[in-house]
Amino acid sequence: MSAGGQPPDPRSISKAEKTGTTPAETEMTRPDAQPTASHFIDGAYVEDTGGDAIPVIYPATGETVATVHAATPAVVERALASAVRAQVEWAAMAPVARGRILRRAADLIRARNRELSVLETLDTGKPLQETLVADAMSGADALEYFGGLAADVTGATMQFGGDWAYTIRKPLGVCVGIGAWNYPTQIACWKAAPALATGNAMVFKPSETTPLCALKVAEILHEAGLPAGLFNVVQGRGPVGAALTTDARVAKVSLTGSVPTGRKVAAAAAGAMKHVTMELGGKSPILIFEDADMDDAVSGAINGNFYSSGQVCSNGTRVFVHESIAADFLARLTERVATATLGDPLDEAVNFGPMTTEAQLDIVLGHIARARAEGATVAAGGSRLDRPGFWIGPTILTDLTDDMACVREEIFGPVMSVLTFRDEAEALARANATDFGLSAGVFTRDLARAHRIAAALEAGTIWINQYNLTPAGMPFGGSKASGIGRENARMAMDHFTEAQTIYVGMGPVDSAY
């Protein structure tokens, strides 16, 4: 497919720059991001500077805005011990009372959305325009949803003609949550809400890259009335996550992260038969048929590739477009992508931010260099932007084949691969030809085709004529290498409980002798 010309550098149309926002002005609006202390344990902030210092870098400028310390073994011990103690009473509490606390936390989050969104922006670099609607608000939705469901955890009865049995769903005990860096508030809430609603305690380790927001979630949960010890936050890198995963007191590990980390964590948990939820990476397809609403398809591809600067697990980074509309699609796509507004993410006019880390930016640039070397055309973006921080514009690759690395591997950045197809069977086969299976999208006006394709796609979540929307009442998670289990919806309650079966004998007991 031909590139159709290089669009203007998105920096040249930054509204922030047009409106004359200066670094000095945005500096003035930036709050102090330094938390009271690194960890939140047993209802209070805890510091132990014996752990490695972890700088928190504002990705838009590269400045260090806070420093936390990795948990020492003593900190990990305090977190686990308080969770074990607190969980017993919490599990015995009336579920409706547990739910009330979570719903109160949801209200507090909504009331403080702006403050939390600014912190999320400082933590991740994602535009405030996004964080105001997608992060703390999504966390509040999960707390409200699971708070409402807490009193509705039910078992089943089975009749055997006299004798009968019933099941009750019991909490697992102490659960560990481990987060990725792209949605720190949302990930903390999506894990904490179903775990707490069902009577568990959680020790949460945020990503070392974005350690700030989970501390605020802990603070708010406790302000809402959560007893001390039930949601503890400890900081650290992989070894802290590994120490939590392998501790004998931990019944379950819920990880959001990459497939390689998922394999390690699942293997470590399997050694002690712990429950796991694995929310991992993907290389998801979006199939755009010739009868699709073109504007919606372009919007879906933009949302599914460039929101959060492409750092979204479920992104549809392999965009398969029917060959008869491919030229029109690419022309409209490049035209719209050229209007992205880059600038200080704290400026609400900005809708495209930097990569969250320089290391991730380097990974993205490496993928683009390899794609060029393999013969791809860069139809938009493609290079590091000459400004402080970790910037690359929305990037579109064309002239691709399915065996190129950029089409096969998760890039986790703003890089869309546009491919063409001739017929449905071919599109489906190519969409499924991956070890990943997180998500997929279909754009068509043909309802029968939409549902036929959705059923045949090997992915945990499929969007028809939409992309990347994840309401709390909808299960979300991956197939194949992209994960085990589901977050959100009633299914998440099942994943944080286990069934106990009680058989009831109603007559005499027969025995052989």
Ligand SMILES: NC(=O)c1ccc[n+]([C@@H]2O[C@H](COP(=O)([O-])OP(=O)(O)OC[C@H]3O[C@@H](n4cnc5c(N)ncnc54)[C@H](O)[C@@H]3O)[C@@H](O)[C@H]2O)c1
């Ligand atoms: N499916 C989803 O819901 C979802 C959501 C967001 C991100 N992701 C995926 O996350 C990845 C990006 O995030 P990342 O770079 O932070 O992932 P990562 O795998 O590098 O790290 C994830 C978390 O695991 C921890 N960790 C690393 N090694 C560990 C070990 N041995 N034991 C326990 N914990 C360990 C890290 O400290 C971090 O907190 C991408 O692949 C993305 O697709 C998935």
Ligand SMILES: CCCCC=O
């Ligand atoms: C669509 C939001 C899911 C979070 C993954 O990165």
